[in-house]
Amino acid sequence: MRILHTSDWHIGRSFHGHATLDALRGVLDALTAQVRERDVDVVIVAGDVFDSATPAAGAYTLLTDALRGIADAGATVVVTSGNHDSAARLGFQSGLLRDGVHVLTDPSAIGSPVTVHDEHGAVHVYGIPFLEPVLMRGEWPGVRSQADVLARAMDIVRADAATRGGRTVAVAHCFAAGVEPTPHLERDIQQGGLDIVPLSTFAGVDYAALGHIHGRQQLAPHMRYAGAPLHYSFDEGHKPRGSWLVELGADGLGEVEWMPLPVPRVLTTLTATLDELLTDERFAAHCDDWVRAVYTDALPQREPMRRLLARFPYCAEVRHTPPAGRAHPPRTYAERVASARNDSELVDAFLAHVRDGEGASDREAELVRELLDDRVRAEASA
Template sequence: MRLLHTSDWHVGRTFHGTDLLADQDAVLRHLAELVEQLSVDVVLVAGDVYDRAVPSAEAVRVATAALRRLREAGAQLVITSGNHDSAARLGAFADFAEAGGLHLRTTVDAIDRPVLLEDEHGPVALYGIPYLEPDPARHALGVPEAKGHTGVLTEAMRRVKEDLTEREPGTRSVVLAHAFVTGGVGSDSERTIAVGGVEQVPGSVFDGVDYVALGHLHGPQRLAEHLRYSGSPLAYSFSETSRKSVWIVDLDAQGLAGVDRVELPVPRELATVRGRLDELLEDPEYGKLSGCYLSVTLTDPVRPVDAMRRLRTRFPHAVHLEWQPEGGAGAALRYSEAVRGRTDLEIAEAFIADCRGSEPTERERDLLVAALEAAGRANPERKDVR
């Protein structure tokens, strides 16, 4: 049996305010092409199909079309819910969907109810563990003494392995789980699932099955031969520099036969650039970045006016802008340290200098004095004594 492991679609997510639905649709279309080209039997989606619990109508349309194309390409689908999904909404009509080859595992009571499929070597049991919020999950699982993510996932896997013992000898096993497993490396785009400061669970929790398809972390990662993150199909932060991919997993009569990584197309490249605004707008070297989603750090000594609008005349997909002047100020002071011993006027002048990178002009200083007096600061030269 051949499986395609993917996760963290986050359909409906934006990238620094930019709509990604067209990019998401394009890369999910490619998954259907892979199913057909590589003769994939089952597609595993390990959580976070959507980016929010109540997705927009457009996001639902894109996700539904992707699932339809995967099914039409010839694959069965096994999906579990992630921390971004509404498990109840994603799992609606699960019993009816199962008849059409879409197997949704989004509830605690279905953890030990596998999707049972057959190949020439016999049965394969595929278990879906949805994202388990520790406090409600420990009560739903009947283990009120369980602590954190490790406790509830340990109980979930106990149920999985107990069910496996009742299956036909030689039954191979696959688990989908949405969790932060120790050894995984996060990125800037994942939402924390920390509870009491602890969000990671040891990989040993998942011992005893042939393959574990993990979701939650957005970079493709191998924690053990049978324990892997596929990562998201698109980059959702500038920290995600590795090429996106899926895992193609083969099972034979003995269990896991092999895993191959297949890279996905990039609808639009990400790039970061640093320099002065005029240089970025005029130097031919930067022209190659005009088609990228771009993060820009400006180093002008004075903050440029209307910088993003000007940047987008050359880089229409610039989405993120920071200003870090060359030779800029050091570490920020606490408020009490920044104002102690300064007059009201000096504090106002320092604020302008910090924001703009240049001291206020005489005209601006006169306006500040007038504004302070109008605000009831009878003596703008009064020292702060905090």
């Protein structure tokens, strides 16, 4: 049996203020083509289908089209909810979809798998929706963390699988031990810090299809993250986009292959002075990329974004990162003022304070002296 493992579609998320629906639609069309070309039997979407608990109408349309397209390509679809999703809204969608598309958001149904058959028998896919520990305490007294609720959920999975026989797949959305999250991108599942789930939690299944981390990762041969199908941050621009094609043979896990997806627009970080970014030919090849421009001038420059957009129409972020300051410890403003011997040095002290150590340039110092001399002459003639 061939299973395509994807996750974290985040339908509706913007990229630095730019809509991503059209780009994501194209990527999911490519995924659907892979399902058809590789005769995939099951497609798993491991949570964070939407980016918001209240998605816009266009997000629902894209999801419906994508799931129906995958089903029309011949695969059974299993979708679970993540921490970004509203389980109620995502679950409501399930009643409107065609046969062969299963949206699993009900914690009480964890022990009721989606069962698919091949020449070797049954494969049971257990979808574990994202479980809020505080909401599950009435059902499962004593749970306090993601580790607790997923341990309970997997106990249910293993107990049910023992009675059914056959091969088993678990789908969950969590931080598993050993993952490397993308900084500032995957939002904490538990407020106040990461809530780590031990790898041993997923023992006893042939494959664990995990979601929540936006880059592909293999924690064990049978335990993987597929990552998001689209780049949503410059910090993850170096991470490939795709999904895992998992083969289950008669005895369980077989080959696992990475299936790359197209990147609609490359993400690039360019670092140089602003003048170099605007004129240097070595940056000409990036005019059609999403660009994060890091300009290294000593002082902030005038309207950098407007000027950069003239060369890079898809410049999405500008950062000013001046060269490292002087080696000696920085002085306070009061210390700078106290050491000034005249008005020119007082102005220089102020400029150094507001410019992180960079005092007046030669031209600025000349202008300051001229202004101060004019003031002295005006006072003398008064």
